[in-house]
Amino acid sequence: MAKVERELILPSTKVSPINNDNPAVINIETSETLPVTKYDRNGCRKSASEVVSIARTAFNSCKTKNVAFRRQQLKNLLRMFDENAKALEDALKKDLGRPRQEASSFDVEFTKNDVITMLMHFEEWAKPEKPPKPLPNALDQICVYNDPYGVVLIISAWNFPITLLLGPLAGAIAGGNCVVIKPSEIAEATAQLIAELIPKYLDKECYQVYLGEVMETAELLKERFDYIFFTGSTTVGRIVHAAANKYLTPVTLELGGKSPAYIDKSVDMEMTVRRILWGKCSNAGQICIAPDYILCTKEVQDKFISIAAKVLKEWYGDDVESSPDYCRIISDKHYSRLNNFLADKKNIAIGGKSNAANRFIEPTILVNVNPNDSVMQEEIFGPILPIVIIENPHEAINFINAREKPLVIYVFTKSKTVKDMFANNTSSGNLSFNETLFHFTVDTLPFGGVGFSGMGSYHGKGSFDTFVHKKGTLERNFAAITEKCTAFRYPPYSESKTNRISIIMRPRRGISCKYLKPLLIFCLGVIVIIIIQLIYYHVTDKHLL
């Protein structure tokens, strides 16, 4: 989910301060001077430390702890979507050439529904939980509070600049935090729009947008946060993790990796091709969970190719470049990175065209790819789909396990045995059978990576839980009986006290209230019938039954 490898390649030499009033910002790649107003907020540019200290003061005022306040903010966020859907889609078009259908369904509508889900449930989630009591705590109250962390930093990626930014934002707001929002500078139009819109809808002190490039982001990461939520590449994720070391700030890292797709011959190939190509061509493959490469046998490969050619033609016509339904690559740098994979014209079975002028890369399928080829060495993050030949599912599993744990593994098969083999013998953030991308949309499934594909997960209740600290609380009373029951712990120690401790500490099933509620409701049912009987008898002098 490469945010910016260039953050690493380029040291922080971005700004050449010509004079303090009008520092020119030069984009090193294109050598163009960017208008400095890009970083202006209401004419005055706040430093990272100012932004954070405003947020901290706001958090300390406790206003975000108020559930009604959070509700209002979430409602405002929803209103922001309703009133600006068109503007958001236009910004996405500008940044990624994204067709309206993709912009609307992946970013605007999807995130809007995230916010609606949050609004529907967060008050229930925010209530203190009452876990079952262990027996020694029979006389105590125990509960788990959902404490907001404080000031949260959300750093988002450019590939879904709205979903990956405002989805977590809804969770952080619902959790009661103040948030510093850092959109990706690479999706420039969207970042700019977010910076304009957020202050119009949300509390200006609690939720601030901070714009900036490499150097500004580095400045921001020097500040103290209570939680950092990062979406982007593994390389930058590691930089964020290192910055979090200073204050031991917990982080969620939503990273990427090479997500494989295994296909066996039992499948309905037409459907499989459509689902895989849809996952690969949406957003021109610039998706952290896009299928990165295919593992299959030679026959499956041949079948796949013949159907893929037909499907792509049906979708984009004869000239893909002129189709309005296909995205462009985000930047020149990413374009040339991808174009390099196609430079030697080797193994290209379908596609292979590109156009630097509008950063167009045709959906391309490479066949019989050698695992040592350069295209197999990094996350592709573009519409190029290599096929690596394997003989059987065992070999596919070994191939996957010999590499870093991916964010998702896709398996297309009808065989239950093969499904179980993959489920039990591979490790990945998520696993999806016979479908691509859709697991992202299921909000009862935790979404997140493992190993190099990330740490932490979110979506649905997970988005709320990510941004709260679960504070275990035990409350005891001063009653004489409580004190008597626990007095054996005090010195002077003795053998009999020690024995009592061993007995008490043996685990027993606690008093679980799990079955109490159904039992009461059952009794209620019985009582209702008895009452009806009595009333009926009283009124009519006859038995109802």
Place this chain on the structure above:
Amino acid sequence: MKTNAEIVATARKAFNSGRTKSLEFRERQLRNFLRLFEENTPEILKALSSDLRKSKQEAVMSETAFVVGECQTLLENFKTWARPERPSKGLVNIMDELLIYNDPYGVVLVIGAWNYPIQVTLLPVAAAIAAGNCVVIKPSELAPATAQLMADLVPKYLDNECYPVILGGPKETAELLEERFDYIFFTGSTRIGKLVHAAANKYLTPVTLELGGKSPVYLDSSADIDVAARRILWGKCLNAGQTCVAPDYLLCSKEVSEKFVEHARSILKEWYGDDVQKSPDLCRIINDNNFQRLTNLLKSSKESSKIVVGGKSDPQERFIQPTILTDVKQNDPIMQEEIFGPILPIVHVNDAQEAIKFINANEKPLALYIFSQNRNMTESILNSTSSGGVSVNDTVMHLAADTLPFGGVGSSGMGAYHGKYSFDTFVHKKSILVKDLGKLGEKLSYARYPPYSDSKLNYITRMLSARLPFSFKYVPYTIVFGLGVASAILLKIVANMYEKDKLH
């Protein structure tokens, strides 16, 4: 002697062999783990006595019985916990299968601390075993007798390849941290915690850090001061104050402080007699470094505050008497670091509001203790402070309730464990979406494919916002209610029939 790299490679190979994924294997290991305690409790108690002069009662309560209890809970429940979860489905997924697998991470490193060397080392180990990981166990070198005992005993009871013990000091630990692990569970100080976290950066290894901090007590005048004093002093004197969740300092008004000191004097006398040093029930300080650090704190406190109880120490035995200081100021040296010894400074505050301010001006503590019978005040402190955990009207005890997550926040740590939380710490929740390749499902989601159109978009928008018209939440209750109604009716009918029979 095997190198670290070899030991980790052996563990990784063992993990890759898949044997720790078998629930039967895990169960056998956990049973052996329990047998280790059954057969060696006297040796363990001896080692603890040698390292910390821990008395038998404390050792049983906070080490052996504690770990055995948690291990039994694991044995009883881990198979249920390991089963794939089936989360609820929305309308859109009605035809799909949703699963969450509990995947072991792989090779886990557990680094223990010296204050409860058995508990904080072996408790996470048991949970990591239950979760199906291989575990490299690194006991703290500062409790040498216990560390050696673990190194001797663990290989006799647990699989040697899956659960190796590595001994060593800071240098060896630093070397060990260069290896690649899939999870690191660390208990210790914030300073070392940072080093562990930094080492985890290389492979982005997730970590649980169980650290410490200055855990405050607020004592309100509404509390039963005698009982409160007992509970506070117990938390402070346990293990001679060398407890991560020990109450570090006391916040209360001047009047409450006077009453507290009065009660404290008589309680300590009742517990340890006139000559505390002679009592067998008080632990010693772990080593000369820490003893020196504590006596220095005492010395510096003599100038700025009053020692009202205790104050004696003996370097020979590393004995420090339970000591109470009053009139302590926020800037005094003793208020700058976690005390981790039997010294209790009292800082005077006028009311709960002032206490809240004081607490919030410092790092988030691992534990917070509130003694008050005023429910509103308790609630307001709970809501306006942040800490790892809280006990109201007691100390340390929230750690013992295994249905509560135990862990810090901010500089007191990250991650939590105990009970099911221990198991969950060591598994990756892998969500699985299972779709079929049926025609109907394909038709319902066909609108996603290019060429795009407005009507397709409208359809998708509708699908995205589709929600079930009602919640399934109340269905079980409705059924149970219906059952109640039905059984009452049935009973009546049966009774009627019986009566008719009798009439005939």
